[in-house]
Amino acid sequence: MKSDFVKAVILFLILSFTIVSCGKKTDSANTISISGAFALYPMAVKWAEEYKKINPEIQIHISAGGAGKGMTDALSGMVDLGMVSRSVSAEETEKGAWYIAVTKDAVLPTINSSNPELKELQLKGLKKSDFAKIFLTGEFTEWDKATGGSSKEKINVFTRSDACGAGEMWGKYMGKKQEDIKGTGVFGDPGMADAIRKDKNSIGYNNIIYIYDINTKKKHEGLEVIPIDINENGTIDPDESFYNTIDDIDKAIREGKYPSPPARDLYFVSKGKPLNKATTDFLKWILGDGQKFVKEGGYVELPKANINEELKKLN
Numbered sequence: 635m636k637s638d639f640v641k642a643v644i645l646f647l648i649l650s651f652t653i654v655s656c657g658k659k660t661d662s663a664n665t666i667s668i669s670g671a672f673a674l675y676p677m678a679v680k681w682a683e684e685y686k687k688i689n690p691e692i693q694i695h696i697s698a699g700g701a702g703k704g705m706t707d708a709l710s711g712m713v714d715l716g717m718v719s720r721s722v723s724a725e726e727t728e729k730g731a732w733y734i735a736v737t738k739d740a741v742l743p744t745i746n747s748s749n750p751e752l753k754e755l756q757l758k759g760l761k762k763s764d765f766a767k768i769f770l771t772g773e774f775t776e777w778d779k780a781t782g783g784s785s786k787e788k789i790n791v792f793t794r795s796d797a798c799g800a801g802e803m804w805g806k807y808m809g810k811k812q813e814d815i816k817g818t819g820v821f822g823d824p825g826m827a828d829a830i831r832k833d834k835n836s837i838g839y840n841n842i843i844y845i846y847d848i849n850t851k852k853k854h855e856g857l858e859v860i861p862i863d864i865n866e867n868g869t870i871d872p873d874e875s876f877y878n879t880i881d882d883i884d885k886a887i888r889e890g891k892y893p894s895p896p897a898r899d900l901y902f903v904s905k906g907k908p909l910n911k912a913t914t915d916f917l918k919w920i921l922g923d924g925q926k927f928v929k930e931g932g933y934v935e936l937p938k939a940n941i942n943e944e945l946k947k948l949n
Contacts, residue, residue: 666913669697670704670717671799672823673841674900677737678717680931681924685916692912700822702797705731708903714913716903719799719841720806726903733903734944736920738934739842740887741800741807741896742877743860744827748834750785751777752858758782759863759870766808768837769793769815777835792829792838795819800826803895804839831856839896846880848932864893880932887934900933907947914948921945 668678675698682694701718708716709729722733743765749755760768764780767773768789777785793815794801800823801812820829823844830836837860845857853859859877861870876886886892908914921941928935936944 663910664692664912666692666694666715666910666916667713668694668715668717668902669699669707669713670903671701671719671900672698673701673719673739673799673843674717674737674902676843677900677928677931677933680927681916681920684924684927685919689915692916694916698822700794700796701799701802705903709905711905714904714908714910715917718901718903720802720898722901722903730905731903732905732907732947733901734917734921734947735899735901735936735940736917736944737900737925737928737936738887738897739900740883740892740894740898741803741839741841742845742883743804743862744830744838744840744845745858745860746830746834746836747853747856747858749777749858750787750834751781751783754781754783755860756858757870758868759861759874761863761866762808764863766810769804769817770808770810772816787835790833790836791817792820792826792836793817794826795821798822799898799900800839800841800896803898806895807893827854827857842880842883843932846883846932848880848930851879851881862893864891884929884932884934899936918945918948921948 675696678696682696685692701720704716704718705726707713709731718733722731758781760780764774768780768791774780775789777783777787777789780789801815805812805815820826823841826838826840827844830838845853845859847854861874861877863870864874865871873891876882876891883892887897902917921944925935925941
């Protein structure tokens with residue numbers, strides 16, 4: 635039987651937009667509104683579900699729409715918390731953005747599991763410069779040029795059409811911004827995963843939770859990950875091979891083996907330090923007991939030292 639968490643993700647994939655309400659509406663003091671990053675959305679839903687069990691009087695509204703929307707909504711005061719899956723800029727802090735890290739994840743280069751060069755890609759991986767020639771300059775237009783293999787099939791590049799942390803982090807990894815990434819634009823992580831699943835010659839990038847099934851720990855049917863040749867020696871060494879299960883990639887992120895970016899912290903952001911007690915209590919719970927649900931949700935727990943630093947911001 636699928637968990638409530640998985641059901642929530644499936645519902646989101648169907649509707650592409652959802653609001654999760656926990657408890658009956660009482661008053662604004664007991665209501666928390668959240669919007670933003672697709673990357674943090676599933677984990678926020680899980681936290682809201684678990685928090686309701688011990689605080690049934692609290693109502694939490696959650697909607698996804700990209701990190702850019704989360705930041706805009708938070709700074710405009712439309713929501714109590716914005717979900718942001720990239721670093722917060724100095725310009726945003728000058729506008730009053732207050733932020734707190736709550737978990738970690740990463741963006742992975744994604745392809746179709748029927749890719750004609752899959753074996754070559756799994757054996758050799760791709761270097762950072764190879765990804766740049768696909769996503770930025772367009773120098774690699776067929777798969778054989780990227781892999782040294784034999785397939786003359788065209789590389790079909792997908793990118794995100796919404797302002798998102800995944801695009802920002804993937805662009806930053808290659809030394810650029812999301813706006814510099816070429817390709818057909820698709821909305822949201824679910825849209826990206828679906829586009830790649832339907833096209834054997836596709837390439838894109840996804841947050842971990844949209845690539846792996848948290849129940850089986852394996853990749854979703856139709857999706858594969860391109861290993862990154864981090865040391866650029868032309869082969870994927872044993873210490874670079876950590877994509878088989880969600881536990882493997884989470885461990886690599888926790889140990890600092892997966893490059894940062896695209897590994898990153900995920901944040902809740904507000905316009906100034908939250909004044910609503912319901913909001914601050916929820917954040918304190920997330921950084922305390924709420925961390926025990928992080929691994930179950932397919933994310934990476936914050937190190938204890940980081941949690942203590944984040945708690946200081948609330949206290």
